[in-house]
Amino acid sequence: MAHIPDGIVSTPVLLAGAVVAAGGIGLGLRRLTPERLPKVAVLSALFFVASLVHFPVGLTSVHLMLGGLAGLLLGWAAFPAIAVGLILQAVLFGFGGLLVLGVNIANIALPAVLLGLAGRGLLARPALAHPAFAGVVAGGGAVAGTALMVALSLALSGREFQVGAQALAITYVPLMVVEAVFTAALLGLLVKVKPEALR
Amino acid sequence: MSSVLPLGITLSPLARLDPRSRVLAAFAFAVGVVWCQSVAALTFACALAAGLAVLARLPPLSTLRRVLAVEGFMLLTLASLPFTMGGEPVFTLLGFAAGGDGLHRAGILLLKSSAVLLATLALLGTLDMPALGHALARLGLPVRFVALFLFTVRYIDVLHREYARLRLAMRARGFRPRASLHCWRSLGHLFGMLLVGSLERSERIDAAMRCRGFDGRFHLLDEHRPGRLDWGFGAVQTASLLLLAVLDVW
Known part of the structure:
Protein backbone atom coordinates (compact mmCIF):
# COMPACT_ATOMS: atom_id res chain seq x y z
CA MET A 1 0.00 0.00 0.00
CA ALA A 2 1.30 3.40 -0.88
CA HIS A 3 -0.18 5.31 2.04
CA ILE A 4 2.50 5.66 4.70
CA PRO A 5 1.02 6.53 8.13
CA ASP A 6 2.46 9.25 10.36
CA GLY A 7 5.37 8.58 12.66
CA ILE A 8 7.44 6.20 10.55
CA VAL A 9 9.33 8.40 8.13
CA SER A 10 12.28 10.44 9.42
CA THR A 11 12.33 14.25 9.39
CA PRO A 12 14.73 14.71 6.41
CA VAL A 13 12.57 12.37 4.30
CA LEU A 14 9.43 14.27 5.40
CA LEU A 15 10.98 17.55 4.31
CA ALA A 16 12.26 16.15 0.99
CA GLY A 17 8.78 14.77 0.24
CA ALA A 18 7.15 18.09 1.05
CA VAL A 19 9.55 19.95 -1.26
CA VAL A 20 8.98 17.55 -4.17
CA ALA A 21 5.20 17.62 -3.64
CA ALA A 22 5.05 21.43 -3.45
CA GLY A 23 7.21 21.76 -6.56
CA GLY A 24 5.14 19.28 -8.55
CA ILE A 25 1.84 20.79 -7.46
CA GLY A 26 3.14 24.26 -8.35
CA LEU A 27 4.15 23.08 -11.82
CA GLY A 28 0.80 21.36 -12.28
CA LEU A 29 -1.24 24.34 -11.09
CA ARG A 30 0.49 26.59 -13.61
CA ARG A 31 -0.94 24.38 -16.36
CA LEU A 32 -4.35 24.23 -14.69
CA THR A 33 -6.09 27.08 -16.51
CA PRO A 34 -9.78 27.77 -15.79
CA GLU A 35 -10.68 26.08 -19.11
CA ARG A 36 -8.87 22.88 -18.14
CA LEU A 37 -10.16 22.85 -14.56
CA PRO A 38 -13.42 20.90 -15.19
CA LYS A 39 -11.59 18.21 -17.17
CA VAL A 40 -8.89 17.74 -14.54
CA ALA A 41 -11.44 17.76 -11.70
CA VAL A 42 -13.77 15.22 -13.31
CA LEU A 43 -10.84 12.89 -13.98
CA SER A 44 -9.55 13.43 -10.46
CA ALA A 45 -12.99 12.38 -9.17
CA LEU A 46 -12.91 9.37 -11.49
CA PHE A 47 -9.54 8.25 -10.13
CA PHE A 48 -10.90 8.57 -6.60
CA VAL A 49 -13.88 6.37 -7.49
CA ALA A 50 -11.56 3.85 -9.16
CA SER A 51 -9.49 3.65 -5.98
CA LEU A 52 -12.60 2.45 -4.13
CA VAL A 53 -12.90 -0.61 -6.38
CA HIS A 54 -11.16 -3.73 -5.15
CA PHE A 55 -9.82 -6.19 -7.68
CA PRO A 56 -9.63 -9.86 -6.80
CA VAL A 57 -6.07 -11.22 -7.12
CA GLY A 58 -5.74 -14.81 -5.97
CA LEU A 59 -6.90 -14.95 -2.38
CA THR A 60 -6.51 -11.24 -1.65
CA SER A 61 -7.58 -8.08 -3.45
CA VAL A 62 -5.86 -4.89 -4.48
CA HIS A 63 -7.22 -1.46 -5.21
CA LEU A 64 -6.23 0.57 -8.24
CA MET A 65 -4.07 3.68 -8.10
CA LEU A 66 -4.35 4.70 -11.79
CA GLY A 67 -1.44 7.10 -11.39
CA GLY A 68 0.04 6.20 -14.75
CA LEU A 69 -3.27 6.80 -16.50
CA ALA A 70 -3.63 10.17 -14.74
CA GLY A 71 -0.14 11.20 -15.83
CA LEU A 72 -0.82 10.07 -19.38
CA LEU A 73 -4.07 12.02 -19.68
CA LEU A 74 -3.22 15.10 -17.62
CA GLY A 75 0.57 15.49 -17.72
CA TRP A 76 1.84 17.65 -14.86
CA ALA A 77 -1.74 18.58 -13.89
CA ALA A 78 -1.95 15.01 -12.56
CA PHE A 79 0.21 16.15 -9.63
CA PRO A 80 -2.44 18.38 -7.98
CA ALA A 81 -5.18 15.93 -9.02
CA ILE A 82 -3.43 13.08 -7.19
CA ALA A 83 -2.78 15.40 -4.23
CA VAL A 84 -6.51 16.12 -3.89
CA GLY A 85 -7.29 12.41 -3.99
CA LEU A 86 -4.72 11.63 -1.30
CA ILE A 87 -5.93 14.44 0.97
CA LEU A 88 -9.46 13.06 0.73
CA GLN A 89 -8.30 9.51 1.45
CA ALA A 90 -6.25 10.62 4.44
CA VAL A 91 -9.05 12.72 5.91
CA LEU A 92 -12.03 10.46 5.21
CA PHE A 93 -10.58 6.97 5.50
CA GLY A 94 -7.36 7.50 7.44
CA PHE A 95 -5.25 6.08 4.56
CA GLY A 96 -1.93 7.81 5.06
CA GLY A 97 -0.95 10.33 7.72
CA LEU A 98 -1.16 14.12 7.72
CA LEU A 99 2.47 15.18 7.96
CA VAL A 100 3.60 12.50 5.51
CA LEU A 101 1.14 13.77 2.89
CA GLY A 102 4.05 15.39 1.03
CA VAL A 103 5.96 12.11 0.92
CA ASN A 104 2.87 10.15 -0.13
CA ILE A 105 2.01 12.67 -2.86
CA ALA A 106 5.58 12.64 -4.19
CA ASN A 107 5.76 8.82 -4.11
CA ILE A 108 2.62 8.40 -6.18
CA ALA A 109 2.53 11.50 -8.37
CA LEU A 110 6.15 11.75 -9.49
CA PRO A 111 6.37 8.28 -11.12
CA ALA A 112 2.79 8.77 -12.37
CA VAL A 113 3.66 11.95 -14.27
CA LEU A 114 7.01 10.73 -15.61
CA LEU A 115 5.77 7.32 -16.81
CA GLY A 116 2.48 8.82 -17.98
CA LEU A 117 4.39 11.23 -20.18
CA ALA A 118 6.52 8.31 -21.44
CA GLY A 119 3.29 6.45 -22.27
CA ARG A 120 1.95 9.50 -24.08
CA GLY A 121 5.16 9.66 -26.11
CA LEU A 122 4.63 6.02 -27.15
CA LEU A 123 1.00 6.68 -28.09
CA ALA A 124 2.07 9.54 -30.36
CA ARG A 125 4.17 7.06 -32.40
CA PRO A 126 1.66 4.34 -33.35
CA ALA A 127 4.15 2.85 -35.84
CA LEU A 128 6.54 2.15 -32.98
CA ALA A 129 4.24 0.59 -30.41
CA HIS A 130 0.70 -0.71 -29.96
CA PRO A 131 -1.51 1.48 -27.69
CA ALA A 132 -1.71 -1.44 -25.25
CA PHE A 133 2.06 -1.25 -24.80
CA ALA A 134 1.78 2.42 -23.82
CA GLY A 135 -0.77 1.30 -21.21
CA VAL A 136 1.61 -1.32 -19.84
CA VAL A 137 4.42 1.24 -19.60
CA ALA A 138 2.30 3.95 -17.95
CA GLY A 139 0.09 1.69 -15.78
CA GLY A 140 2.56 -0.99 -14.69
CA GLY A 141 5.55 1.35 -14.73
CA ALA A 142 3.97 3.94 -12.45
CA VAL A 143 3.13 1.26 -9.86
CA ALA A 144 6.70 -0.05 -10.01
CA GLY A 145 8.02 3.49 -9.60
CA THR A 146 5.77 4.06 -6.59
CA ALA A 147 6.86 0.76 -5.01
CA LEU A 148 10.47 1.82 -5.44
CA MET A 149 9.90 5.25 -3.94
CA VAL A 150 7.91 3.93 -0.96
CA ALA A 151 10.65 1.39 -0.24
CA LEU A 152 13.24 4.14 -0.59
CA SER A 153 11.39 6.50 1.78
CA LEU A 154 11.34 3.76 4.41
CA ALA A 155 14.91 2.60 3.86
CA LEU A 156 16.22 6.19 4.06
CA SER A 157 14.31 6.72 7.31
CA GLY A 158 16.36 4.19 9.20
CA ARG A 159 18.58 1.17 8.73
CA GLU A 160 16.11 -0.95 10.71
CA PHE A 161 13.42 -0.54 8.00
CA GLN A 162 15.47 -2.00 5.17
CA VAL A 163 14.09 -5.53 5.47
CA GLY A 164 10.51 -4.28 5.84
CA ALA A 165 10.93 -1.99 2.84
CA GLN A 166 11.97 -4.89 0.64
CA ALA A 167 9.05 -7.01 1.82
CA LEU A 168 6.70 -4.10 1.12
CA ALA A 169 8.03 -3.57 -2.41
CA ILE A 170 7.26 -7.22 -3.27
CA THR A 171 3.60 -6.76 -2.30
CA TYR A 172 3.22 -4.32 -5.21
CA VAL A 173 3.83 -6.97 -7.87
CA PRO A 174 0.18 -8.13 -8.14
CA LEU A 175 -1.04 -4.54 -8.42
CA MET A 176 1.56 -3.87 -11.08
CA VAL A 177 0.21 -6.72 -13.21
CA VAL A 178 -3.44 -5.71 -12.68
CA GLU A 179 -2.79 -2.07 -13.54
CA ALA A 180 -0.76 -2.93 -16.62
CA VAL A 181 -3.61 -5.09 -18.00
CA PHE A 182 -6.29 -2.63 -16.89
CA THR A 183 -4.58 0.45 -18.38
CA ALA A 184 -3.78 -1.37 -21.62
CA ALA A 185 -7.44 -2.41 -22.05
CA LEU A 186 -8.65 1.08 -21.18
CA LEU A 187 -6.31 2.79 -23.66
CA GLY A 188 -7.22 0.29 -26.39
CA LEU A 189 -10.85 1.33 -25.92
CA LEU A 190 -10.04 5.04 -25.72
CA VAL A 191 -8.04 4.97 -28.98
CA LYS A 192 -11.09 3.54 -30.74
CA VAL A 193 -13.86 5.55 -29.05
CA LYS A 194 -12.39 8.96 -28.25
CA PRO A 195 -8.89 9.37 -29.68
CA GLU A 196 -8.99 13.16 -29.26
CA ALA A 197 -8.78 12.66 -25.47
CA LEU A 198 -5.25 11.40 -25.91
CA ARG A 199 -3.94 14.41 -27.78
CA MET B 1 -28.01 5.32 -3.55
CA SER B 2 -26.08 6.68 -0.60
CA SER B 3 -23.13 9.02 -0.84
CA VAL B 4 -19.56 7.67 -0.87
CA LEU B 5 -18.39 10.74 0.98
CA PRO B 6 -19.61 10.72 4.56
CA LEU B 7 -21.46 13.92 5.35
CA GLY B 8 -20.33 16.12 8.20
CA ILE B 9 -21.78 15.04 11.52
CA THR B 10 -23.54 18.22 12.56
CA LEU B 11 -24.66 17.10 15.99
CA SER B 12 -21.24 16.79 17.58
CA PRO B 13 -19.79 19.54 19.79
CA LEU B 14 -16.82 19.79 17.40
CA ALA B 15 -19.17 20.90 14.62
CA ARG B 16 -19.51 24.30 16.26
CA LEU B 17 -15.81 25.02 15.79
CA ASP B 18 -14.52 27.01 12.85
CA PRO B 19 -13.24 24.46 10.28
CA ARG B 20 -9.92 26.33 10.25
CA SER B 21 -9.43 25.62 13.96
CA ARG B 22 -9.98 21.95 13.26
CA VAL B 23 -7.41 21.89 10.45
CA LEU B 24 -4.83 23.71 12.57
CA ALA B 25 -5.58 21.52 15.60
CA ALA B 26 -5.13 18.33 13.55
CA PHE B 27 -1.74 19.47 12.20
CA ALA B 28 -0.53 20.74 15.59
CA PHE B 29 -1.49 17.42 17.16
CA ALA B 30 0.31 15.47 14.43
CA VAL B 31 3.47 17.57 14.84
CA GLY B 32 3.39 17.09 18.62
CA VAL B 33 2.90 13.33 18.39
CA VAL B 34 5.36 12.57 15.60
CA TRP B 35 8.26 14.08 17.55
CA CYS B 36 7.39 12.26 20.82
CA GLN B 37 9.60 9.36 21.81
CA SER B 38 8.34 8.01 25.14
CA VAL B 39 5.65 5.39 25.67
CA ALA B 40 4.04 7.41 28.48
CA ALA B 41 3.63 10.53 26.33
CA LEU B 42 2.30 8.52 23.40
CA THR B 43 -0.22 6.68 25.57
CA PHE B 44 -1.43 10.09 26.73
CA ALA B 45 -1.63 11.20 23.06
CA CYS B 46 -3.77 8.15 22.23
CA ALA B 47 -6.07 9.01 25.13
CA LEU B 48 -6.38 12.59 23.84
CA ALA B 49 -7.19 11.32 20.36
CA ALA B 50 -9.78 8.92 21.77
CA GLY B 51 -11.31 11.87 23.65
CA LEU B 52 -11.55 13.79 20.37
CA ALA B 53 -13.16 10.77 18.72
CA VAL B 54 -15.80 10.68 21.45
CA LEU B 55 -16.38 14.45 21.10
CA ALA B 56 -16.75 14.04 17.35
CA ARG B 57 -19.21 11.15 17.87
CA LEU B 58 -17.29 8.88 15.52
CA PRO B 59 -19.13 5.58 15.01
CA PRO B 60 -17.10 3.20 17.25
CA LEU B 61 -17.23 0.03 15.16
CA SER B 62 -16.28 1.40 11.76
CA THR B 63 -13.64 3.65 13.33
CA LEU B 64 -12.07 0.66 15.06
CA ARG B 65 -12.08 -1.19 11.75
CA ARG B 66 -10.23 1.72 10.09
CA VAL B 67 -7.61 1.89 12.83
CA LEU B 68 -7.06 -1.87 12.66
CA ALA B 69 -6.78 -1.75 8.85
CA VAL B 70 -4.00 0.85 9.04
CA GLU B 71 -2.24 -1.04 11.82
CA GLY B 72 -2.48 -4.27 9.84
CA PHE B 73 -0.64 -2.57 7.00
CA MET B 74 1.99 -1.28 9.39
CA LEU B 75 2.59 -4.74 10.87
CA LEU B 76 4.03 -5.83 7.55
CA THR B 77 6.63 -3.07 7.72
CA LEU B 78 7.23 -3.34 11.45
CA ALA B 79 7.31 -7.14 11.72
CA SER B 80 10.98 -7.20 10.82
CA LEU B 81 12.04 -4.61 13.43
CA PRO B 82 12.42 -6.95 16.45
CA PHE B 83 14.67 -9.19 14.38
CA THR B 84 16.89 -6.49 12.93
CA MET B 85 17.37 -4.02 15.77
CA GLY B 86 19.01 -6.27 18.31
CA GLY B 87 18.74 -5.69 22.06
CA GLU B 88 17.79 -8.17 24.77
CA PRO B 89 16.11 -11.21 23.17
CA VAL B 90 12.49 -11.46 24.32
CA PHE B 91 11.33 -14.50 22.37
CA THR B 92 12.53 -16.58 19.43
CA LEU B 93 10.65 -17.34 16.24
CA LEU B 94 11.91 -20.06 13.89
CA GLY B 95 15.32 -19.73 15.48
CA PHE B 96 15.51 -15.93 15.16
CA ALA B 97 15.72 -13.93 18.37
CA ALA B 98 13.27 -11.02 18.69
CA GLY B 99 15.04 -8.17 20.47
CA GLY B 100 13.47 -5.89 23.05
CA ASP B 101 14.70 -2.73 21.29
CA GLY B 102 12.88 -3.59 18.10
CA LEU B 103 9.65 -4.50 19.90
CA HIS B 104 9.82 -1.22 21.82
CA ARG B 105 10.38 0.74 18.61
CA ALA B 106 7.56 -1.05 16.76
CA GLY B 107 5.21 -0.35 19.68
CA ILE B 108 6.08 3.36 19.65
CA LEU B 109 5.45 3.61 15.91
CA LEU B 110 2.08 1.87 16.26
CA LEU B 111 1.03 4.26 19.05
CA LYS B 112 2.11 7.30 17.03
CA SER B 113 0.28 6.37 13.87
CA SER B 114 -2.88 5.33 15.74
CA ALA B 115 -3.01 8.60 17.70
CA VAL B 116 -2.64 10.78 14.59
CA LEU B 117 -5.06 8.62 12.62
CA LEU B 118 -7.77 8.81 15.27
CA ALA B 119 -7.34 12.58 15.74
CA THR B 120 -7.48 13.15 11.97
CA LEU B 121 -10.66 11.13 11.57
CA ALA B 122 -12.24 12.98 14.52
CA LEU B 123 -11.19 16.53 13.59
CA LEU B 124 -11.21 16.42 9.80
CA GLY B 125 -13.08 13.29 8.74
CA THR B 126 -16.34 14.56 10.23
CA LEU B 127 -16.08 17.90 8.40
CA ASP B 128 -18.21 18.60 5.39
CA MET B 129 -15.69 18.34 2.54
CA PRO B 130 -16.69 21.68 0.90
CA ALA B 131 -16.22 23.30 4.33
CA LEU B 132 -12.74 21.76 4.47
CA GLY B 133 -12.03 23.22 1.01
CA HIS B 134 -13.08 26.69 2.16
CA ALA B 135 -10.96 26.37 5.30
CA LEU B 136 -7.94 25.41 3.18
CA ALA B 137 -8.54 28.46 0.97
CA ARG B 138 -8.70 30.74 3.99
CA LEU B 139 -5.53 29.19 5.35
CA GLY B 140 -3.74 30.35 2.21
CA LEU B 141 -3.64 27.35 -0.14
CA ARG B 212 -21.60 32.14 -15.94
CA GLY B 213 -18.30 33.98 -16.15
CA PHE B 214 -16.17 31.44 -14.24
CA ASP B 215 -12.57 32.64 -13.95
CA GLY B 216 -11.00 29.72 -12.12
CA ARG B 217 -11.82 30.72 -8.57
CA PHE B 218 -14.77 30.12 -6.27
CA HIS B 219 -15.60 33.19 -4.24
CA LEU B 220 -15.91 32.52 -0.55
CA LEU B 221 -19.13 34.03 0.65
CA ASP B 222 -19.36 32.54 4.13
CA GLU B 223 -17.66 34.78 6.66
CA HIS B 224 -16.35 32.61 9.48
CA ARG B 225 -14.80 34.27 12.45
CA PRO B 226 -13.09 32.28 15.18
CA GLY B 227 -15.32 32.68 18.23
CA ARG B 228 -14.81 32.16 21.95
CA LEU B 229 -15.24 28.42 21.49
CA ASP B 230 -12.33 28.34 19.02
CA TRP B 231 -10.01 30.27 21.35
CA GLY B 232 -11.02 28.02 24.23
CA PHE B 233 -10.43 24.89 22.19
CA GLY B 234 -7.07 26.27 21.07
CA ALA B 235 -6.08 26.98 24.68
CA VAL B 236 -7.04 23.48 25.86
CA GLN B 237 -5.15 21.97 22.96
CA THR B 238 -2.02 24.04 23.59
CA ALA B 239 -2.10 22.98 27.24
CA SER B 240 -2.48 19.30 26.24
CA LEU B 241 0.42 19.51 23.80
CA LEU B 242 2.61 21.17 26.45
CA LEU B 243 1.69 18.38 28.85
CA LEU B 244 2.61 15.91 26.12
CA ALA B 245 6.02 17.55 25.71
CA VAL B 246 6.59 17.51 29.48
CA LEU B 247 5.65 13.82 29.67
CA ASP B 248 7.99 13.08 26.80
CA VAL B 249 11.02 14.81 28.33
CA TRP B 250 10.28 13.51 31.79
Missing part, protein backbone atom coordinates in the same frame (compact mmCIF):
# COMPACT_ATOMS: atom_id res chain seq x y z
CA PRO B 142 -3.52 28.37 -3.84
CA VAL B 143 -6.91 29.39 -5.28
CA ARG B 144 -6.59 26.99 -8.20
CA PHE B 145 -5.81 24.08 -5.92
CA VAL B 146 -8.87 24.76 -3.78
CA ALA B 147 -11.07 25.10 -6.87
CA LEU B 148 -9.80 21.69 -8.02
CA PHE B 149 -10.52 20.25 -4.56
CA LEU B 150 -14.10 21.58 -4.49
CA PHE B 151 -14.85 20.45 -8.05
CA THR B 152 -13.47 16.98 -7.35
CA VAL B 153 -15.55 16.58 -4.20
CA ARG B 154 -18.61 17.58 -6.20
CA TYR B 155 -18.08 15.01 -8.95
CA ILE B 156 -17.04 12.02 -6.86
CA ASP B 157 -20.66 11.22 -6.02
CA VAL B 158 -21.84 11.80 -9.58
CA LEU B 159 -19.22 9.45 -11.00
CA HIS B 160 -19.69 6.86 -8.30
CA ARG B 161 -23.35 6.65 -9.20
CA GLU B 162 -22.44 6.32 -12.87
CA TYR B 163 -19.98 3.55 -11.97
CA ALA B 164 -22.61 1.69 -9.95
CA ARG B 165 -25.01 1.88 -12.91
CA LEU B 166 -22.47 0.37 -15.34
CA ARG B 167 -21.47 -2.26 -12.81
CA LEU B 168 -25.12 -3.26 -12.35
CA ALA B 169 -25.48 -3.57 -16.12
CA MET B 170 -22.46 -5.90 -16.19
CA ARG B 171 -23.89 -7.97 -13.37
CA ALA B 172 -27.18 -8.30 -15.20
CA ARG B 173 -25.16 -9.85 -18.05
CA GLY B 174 -23.57 -12.41 -15.75
CA PHE B 175 -20.25 -10.67 -14.92
CA ARG B 176 -18.62 -11.90 -11.71
CA PRO B 177 -15.35 -10.38 -10.49
CA ARG B 178 -12.63 -13.03 -10.46
CA ALA B 179 -8.87 -13.04 -10.57
CA SER B 180 -8.64 -13.42 -14.33
CA LEU B 181 -7.36 -11.53 -17.33
CA HIS B 182 -10.91 -11.33 -18.64
CA CYS B 183 -12.17 -9.70 -15.44
CA TRP B 184 -9.37 -7.12 -15.29
CA ARG B 185 -9.83 -6.25 -18.99
CA SER B 186 -13.60 -5.95 -18.59
CA LEU B 187 -13.18 -3.56 -15.70
CA GLY B 188 -10.65 -1.67 -17.82
CA HIS B 189 -13.34 -1.29 -20.49
CA LEU B 190 -15.88 -0.23 -17.85
CA PHE B 191 -13.61 2.57 -16.67
CA GLY B 192 -12.77 3.42 -20.27
CA MET B 193 -16.46 4.05 -20.94
CA LEU B 194 -16.74 5.95 -17.67
CA LEU B 195 -13.77 8.05 -18.75
CA VAL B 196 -15.33 8.86 -22.12
CA GLY B 197 -18.57 9.86 -20.39
CA SER B 198 -16.61 11.96 -17.87
CA LEU B 199 -14.68 13.82 -20.53
CA GLU B 200 -17.89 14.66 -22.35
CA ARG B 201 -19.42 15.72 -19.05
CA SER B 202 -16.44 17.98 -18.38
CA GLU B 203 -16.98 19.70 -21.73
CA ARG B 204 -20.58 20.46 -20.74
CA ILE B 205 -19.44 21.69 -17.31
CA ASP B 206 -16.86 23.93 -18.96
CA ALA B 207 -19.50 25.43 -21.26
CA ALA B 208 -21.92 25.98 -18.38
CA MET B 209 -19.24 27.54 -16.18
CA ARG B 210 -18.01 29.86 -18.93
CA CYS B 211 -21.53 31.07 -19.59
